């Protein structure tokens with residue numbers, strides 16, 4: 479099984495680190511799992527215009543194709559204006575309505591306001607569900623204070639939630655695959 483992580487930030491690193499931790503936890507739980515982390519800041523994904531994918535640049539084609547071909551997905555985003563980043567929303571706009579059918583789609587959010595942990599439930603989960611992704615019951619919100627200066631997550635509760643998400647994702651995907 480291959481899991482692709484998508485870090486939906488064009489600047490900063492906290493969501494990228496969060497997704498990286500989930501991918502590592504999945505590999506620890508099941509060493510046969512292959513992982514890849516797509517950092518959106520490394521790709522020039524064009525704005526969606528409604529054209530077929532072939533009309534867009536190579537970066538856009540590459541990112542959309544990698545996501546389409548993954549068995550499982552982990553989406554990470556910093557919270558901007560009590561929502562997901564515009565970059566991530568634009569990326570999700572590329573996918574047809576059944577794109578994430580039979581894929582488990584996990585969520586990691588980072589933010590500076592504790593109460594915005596609900597953004598994943600009310601802004602990202604509905605989009606992933608609309609695309610037929612199976613969203614686990616566990617998700618991970620990481621407050622800015624939970625990071626050290628050297629890009630590590632230093633909060634035990636967050637680390638437990640990361641493990642719980644990783645384990646639930648693998649279990650759900652194995653169930654789907656039969």
Ligand SMILES: Cc1cc2nc3c(=O)[nH]c(=O)nc-3n(C[C@H](O)[C@H](O)[C@H](O)COP(=O)(O)O)c2cc1C
Pocket residue numbers: 487489490491492493556557558559560561588589590591592594622
């Ligand atoms: C444009 C902008 C809007 C933001 N809006 C929110 C917000 O509504 N709620 C929140 O919790 N944090 C908000 N933040 C803070 C970021 O979510 C938080 O700092 C995030 O973890 C950034 O990680 P970084 O340091 O890797 O960029 C905002 C940050 C920016 C730049």
